[in-house]
Each structure stands twice: as C-alpha cells, then as structure tokens.
Amino acid sequence: MGSGAFALVLTLALAACVIPAERKCLLSGSWRSDTGCRMVVSVLGKDGSFSGSYLPGPAARDPKILSSPLEGSQQDAGLVSQPTFSFTVHWQLQDLETARMTAFLGQCYVGSNGEETLHTLWLMREATESPAEDWKATWIGTSVFTRIK
Amino acid sequence: MGSGAFALVLTLALAACVIPAERKCLLSGSWRSDTGCRMVVSVLGKDGSFSGSYLPGPAARDPKILSSPLEGSQQDAGLVSQPTFSFTVHWQLQDLETARMTAFLGQCYVGSNGEETLHTLWLMREATESPAEDWKATWIGTSVFTRIK
Amino acid sequence: MGSGAFALVLTLALAACVIPAERKCLLSGSWRSDTGCRMVVSVLGKDGSFSGSYLPGPAARDPKILSSPLEGSQQDAGLVSQPTFSFTVHWQLQDLETARMTAFLGQCYVGSNGEETLHTLWLMREATESPAEDWKATWIGTSVFTRIK
Amino acid sequence: MGSGAFALVLTLALAACVIPAERKCLLSGSWRSDTGCRMVVSVLGKDGSFSGSYLPGPAARDPKILSSPLEGSQQDAGLVSQPTFSFTVHWQLQDLETARMTAFLGQCYVGSNGEETLHTLWLMREATESPAEDWKATWIGTSVFTRIK
Numbered sequence: 001m002g003s004g005a006f007a008l009v010l011t012l013a014l015a016a017c018v019i020p021a022e023r024k025c026l027l028s029g030s031w032r033s034d035t036g037c038r039m040v041v042s043v044l045g046k047d048g049s050f051s052g053s054y055l056p057g058p059a060a061r062d063p064k065i066l067s068s069p070l071e072g073s074q075q076d077a078g079l080v081s082q083p084t085f086s087f088t089v090h091w092q093l094q095d096l097e098t099a100r101m102t103a104f105l106g107q108c109y110v111g112s113n114g115e116e117t118l119h120t121l122w123l124m125r126e127a128t129e130s131p132a133e134d135w136k137a138t139w140i141g142t143s144v145f146t147r148i149k
Numbered sequence: 150m151g152s153g154a155f156a157l158v159l160t161l162a163l164a165a166c167v168i169p170a171e172r173k174c175l176l177s178g179s180w181r182s183d184t185g186c187r188m189v190v191s192v193l194g195k196d197g198s199f200s201g202s203y204l205p206g207p208a209a210r211d212p213k214i215l216s217s218p219l220e221g222s223q224q225d226a227g228l229v230s231q232p233t234f235s236f237t238v239h240w241q242l243q244d245l246e247t248a249r250m251t252a253f254l255g256q257c258y259v260g261s262n263g264e265e266t267l268h269t270l271w272l273m274r275e276a277t278e279s280p281a282e283d284w285k286a287t288w289i290g291t292s293v294f295t296r297i298k
Numbered sequence: 299m300g301s302g303a304f305a306l307v308l309t310l311a312l313a314a315c316v317i318p319a320e321r322k323c324l325l326s327g328s329w330r331s332d333t334g335c336r337m338v339v340s341v342l343g344k345d346g347s348f349s350g351s352y353l354p355g356p357a358a359r360d361p362k363i364l365s366s367p368l369e370g371s372q373q374d375a376g377l378v379s380q381p382t383f384s385f386t387v388h389w390q391l392q393d394l395e396t397a398r399m400t401a402f403l404g405q406c407y408v409g410s411n412g413e414e415t416l417h418t419l420w421l422m423r424e425a426t427e428s429p430a431e432d433w434k435a436t437w438i439g440t441s442v443f444t445r446i447k
Numbered sequence: 448m449g450s451g452a453f454a455l456v457l458t459l460a461l462a463a464c465v466i467p468a469e470r471k472c473l474l475s476g477s478w479r480s481d482t483g484c485r486m487v488v489s490v491l492g493k494d495g496s497f498s499g500s501y502l503p504g505p506a507a508r509d510p511k512i513l514s515s516p517l518e519g520s521q522q523d524a525g526l527v528s529q530p531t532f533s534f535t536v537h538w539q540l541q542d543l544e545t546a547r548m549t550a551f552l553g554q555c556y557v558g559s560n561g562e563e564t565l566h567t568l569w570l571m572r573e574a575t576e577s578p579a580e581d582w583k584a585t586w587i588g589t590s591v592f593t594r595i596k
Contacts, residue, residue: 035433049220071198071222073237075248075276084276086237086252088222099224103235105252105272105287109280119283121587123254123270123438127224127233131258134268135333138254140289140421140438140568142589184582270438272587284482289419289570289587291440347518369496369520371535373546373574382574384535384550386520397522401533403550403570403585407578417581419570421552425522425531429556432566436552438587 024081025108025116027074031145039070039145049073054089066092074108082109085118099127104143118145173230174257174265176223180294188219188294198222203238215241221253231258234267248276253292267294322379323406323414325372329443337368337443347371352387364390372406380407383416397425402441416443471528472555472563474521478592486517486592496520501536513539521555529556532565546574551590565592 027050031039041052055067072087084107091100106120124139176199180188190201204216221236233256240249255269273288325348329337339350353365370385382405389398404418422437474497478486488499502514519534531554538547553567571586 035430073220073239075239075250080248080276082276082278084248084250084274086250088235088252088254090222090224099229099233101224101233101235101254103237103252103254103272105237105250105274107274107276107283107286109283117280119280121272121274121287123252123272124434125233125254125256125270127229127231127256129231131266131268132333134256134258135439135441136422136437137256138270138438139434140436140587141433143433184579273583281482284588284590285571285586287587288583289438289585290582292582371518371537373537373548378546378574380574380576382546382548382572384548386533386550386552388520388522397527397531399522399531399533399552401535401550401552401570403535403548403572405572405574405581405584407581415578417578419572419585421550421568421570423531423552423554423568425527425529425554427529429564429566432554432556435554436568 024077025083025110026077027072027085027108027118030148031118032148033143033145035143037143038148041070044074044077047073048076048083048085050087052087066094068092072104082107084108101125116147118143120145173226174232174259175226176221176234176257176267179297180267181297182292182294184292186292187297190219193223193226196222197225197232197234199236201236215243217241223257231256233257250274265296267292269294322375323381323408324375325370325383325406325416328446329416330446331441331443333441335441336446339368342372342375345371346374346381346383348385350385364392366390370402380405382406399423414445416441418443471524472530472557473524474519474532474555474565477595478565479595480590480592482590484590485595488517491521491524494520495523495530495532497534499534513541515539519551529554531555548572563594565590567592 026044027041028043029041038055039052041050044050050072052070053067054070068089068091070087070089072085074085075083077083086103086105089102093100102122102124104120104122106118108116108118110116120143122141122143125137128134128137175193176190177192178190180190187204188201190199193199199221201219202216203219217238217240219236219238221234223234224232226232235252235254238251240251242249251271251273253269253271255267257265257267259265269292271290271292274286277283277286324342325339326341327339329339336353337350339348342348348370350368351365352368366387366389368385368387370383372383373381375381384401384403387400391398400420400422402418402420404416406414406416408414418441420439420441423435426432426435473491474488475490476488480486485502486499488497491497497519499517500514501517515536515538517534517536519532521532522530524530533550533552536549540547549569549571551567551569553565555563555565557563567590569588569590572584575581575584
C-alpha cells in the first residue's frame, strides 16, 4: 500500500472516530431558552446526574423569581448521541409562602452542523390546600434551549 | 397549680406536638398507584432527596417492563405538612434499544383521617431520531398513590 | 323446527340485539365530575355533534364562574361501543375581561355492570397579551364523569 | 372649527378604525405548522364557529394519515384582537380500526408587522379497550402555525 492510500485510510479512520464524538450531546454548560431564561448545568456525574441553576431572563417579567436550583439526570451519553433527560427546578420566590416546582422532560438533538438543541415539555405546579383544589394546580408548556457560546 | 391542671397542660402540650407530626407527609415507604403499580421510596436525605424503585403491577400488562430506578426530591416537610415533590423513573426495558423516562410532579395530601395520598401528573417520553419526529414523543397522564401498610 | 329450538334462536337473536345496545355509550344526558361539576349534554346530531352546558358544583368555589356553554362531538357510537370524544367549554366569567376556554379529550368506557364513565384529560387557557407571556397561559388536568340518574 | 382641525379629527378617527382592523385575527384561511402540516379553515360563522381540513405535510411521514376534517370555534374577534380558539381533528386513517382525535387549544397573536401566528397546545388520543389501558392513550405537544399567503 502506497503512502497516499495509507494516508487516506488514516483520514477515514480518524473521521470515523471524530464524527460521533462531535455529535454527542452533554447537558453541561450554559443554555438559553426561547422564552429568554438562562440555565447553567454542572459537569455530569458518572451516572449522568447533574445540578445547576435556572435564571429568569428579561422575558420573565416577574420580579419575584430569583435564581433557582435545579437537579436532574440524562441518559448515558456514551451509549446514545441524542440523550433524553429530565430535571426539576425548585423555584426560589420572594413570596416564601408560595411553593412552586417545574419538572422538565426532553431530549437533546444534534443538528447536521453539530449544534445542540434541547426540546422539552414541562409541568409546573403550586401547592394547594386540599385535593378539591388540586385541579387548578398544574401548568404545562414547552421550552427549546440552545447553547450559549 | 395543682397536679390535675399540670397534667392537663402537659397533655395539651403533647397534643400540640403530636398532631402536626401525624399530619406530616414523607414520601419514604411503599405506595400503590390507582393503575396498579408499586413504588418503594428510600429514607429521605436532609435536603428532601430520595431514591427508590418503581414496579409494574398486574395492570401493567407489558412484560417488557422491569423494576426501574427512580430519583427525586420533596419540599421540606419540616416547613409544610402537604409537600410538593417530583421524581423521575428511568425505565429498564427488555428492549434495550428503547429509552423511556417518566417525570412525575405532584403533592402529598393528608386526609382528615391522617391518610396520605399522592396526586401526580406525569410526562413520559421515548427517544426519537430527530426534531421532526419529536412531536409524537411524549405521553401525559395522572396517577394517584396510596400508602401500602 | 320445534318450538324449543325456535325459542332458543329467538333468545339468541334478542341477546345479540340487546347486549350491544346495553353496552353502547352516548354522551347525551347529565353527568357529574369527580371534582363536583355538572354537565348537561343535548341529544346528539347524526354526525355525533352535541352541545350543552357546564355548571360548577360546590367544589368549584370560584363565585365568578357561571353556567357555561359547551360544544363537541363524539366518535360514531354505531361503530364502536366505547367512543372517543372531545368538547370545549367557553367559560362565562363575571369578570368579562378574562377569556377562558377548556378543551376536553376523552373516551367513554362501559363497565361490566353497564355503568358508563367518561375519562378525560383537559387543557384550559386564558388569553395573554403577547407570545412572551404565552408560556404561563395553559393549565392541564383530568376529570372523570359518571352519569347522574 | 377650521378645515385643518377637521381634517386632523377625521384622520384620527380613520386611524382609530383602521388600526384595530389591521391587527384583528380571524382563523379563516390557510395555515402551515412548524411540523410541516397544512390546515385550511372555512369562513367563520357569526358565533365564531368554523370547519376545515387538516393535511399532513412532508414531515408527517405516516402514509396512513389522510386529509382529515376539523371543527372548532374562536373567541369573538369583534371584541378582542388576539382571540383564543379551539378545534378538534378527527383523523381519517387508512387503518379503519384505529380511532384517533386531536384537540388543539390556543391563541392567535398579531405581531408588530401585522403577521399572525397561532400558538397551540394539543392533546391526541387513541381509543383503548378499558380504563386499565387508558393511562397510555394520550400524547401531548405544541404546534405554531403561520398563514400561507
């Protein structure tokens, strides 16, 4: 085999290694939602768990919302390139009597240009006094996050 | 103050301590859902975090579903008697190629008889290939859990 | 054919007519939800369409909610005994500036005793000023209805 | 009052009439969703009711889905410029044994450039055999529609 052919094989081998690595998605880092919120996610644990903080942006016009802690986990990114994940935000509100939590469930998609987007659906609820009032406790919506570079 | 009056005060003081304790709700223990599933929740961490396992019951007729791990947290039960909570089940399926997660969000209500019930809404999703297929990735439903004694 | 055999055939024929008729579900009539609301549904049109009214019960403690019109349709009950259906309630609120709609989606199940229950999931939304506020416009929940006899 | 002042008043009066008319949203017409589906909505009835058809686009890769009828109603566009609305699609599937319905709930927003967008959340369900299987009957998602010109 000539050196030209060898170089070609080497290039293909490297490409085969490099491309999957480029396409993998880890939630670690900083993200911005289509509703103007920001989210900072810590380095993942070996089991895919993570923590972080959720910060309302200019679109979140409610001054009672402070930076709030989040906890979650993602599917093993060593096995799949576009992992599913979930995380929960425990809202820190200036009004201490209101308890509010949001559970996000989603998947990280990697575009052909390598750009990652997080597609999520979420449930948000406030505490109520009794099961009779439970029916109006829960909101639902979507958020799409892109990485802040 | 006579000993009778003292005993009365002591009884009232004890009652004042005991009643709130009876009405408090901790997720630790074993629960059964209205759809026939069982859930075992570990002792809570100081921060309200917990782990456990989710087991399909006779109503879950899908033999591909095995006992699956869950992770979550509840609101501080020292502050509120009917805490909100969230947890995520990472489904262990015999079909290893399918990834499925469910995020539960709910509140523990304590009835006048002291009986605890967990009212939850959940989102369940499977991984899809691309954002174009994301629209049909997510199911929604409710579950009500009662404690197994 | 002897009269015994004739009676048997007649009995089977009647049974064949009667059993499906007993098990069929039509939404026409009066229903009560597990959250204490009442609903009156008109006789169905030939295409399965119906109208009616939705009345908050004692559990709906919001005095601003009046009896409200509903419109919907069910799957052809001539083809299936447990039809799916949807209907929308346009809430009549004393506060005329608030617009609120609820879309119900569900299925009518017929128990072994012939009792009908309507299992529904619903979305409720209020109007907001702009897309930036749309994220918190929608609630979600479930209702189970049984027939008022 | 001089003719200049009269012209000014006339101009203001016309502007007052014209601007709300430009910003009003009626669902009548053709729309394309962010998931590639198309929707044609008939002229509205006086009560805001409408009918139409829903057509899967290239992104709806399921060849079993045909053009399907829809029925719905919107809030009085004479009262509000950004009305809420709901509509239901009764899916026509080549597999006649499967019954599927989708209930959309949303609001029409009018941008500063006069462009209308429909923001919706939807529930989709298939018929199941019994309440024990009802838990996995319902999907949830969002669609954003823009007008096809």
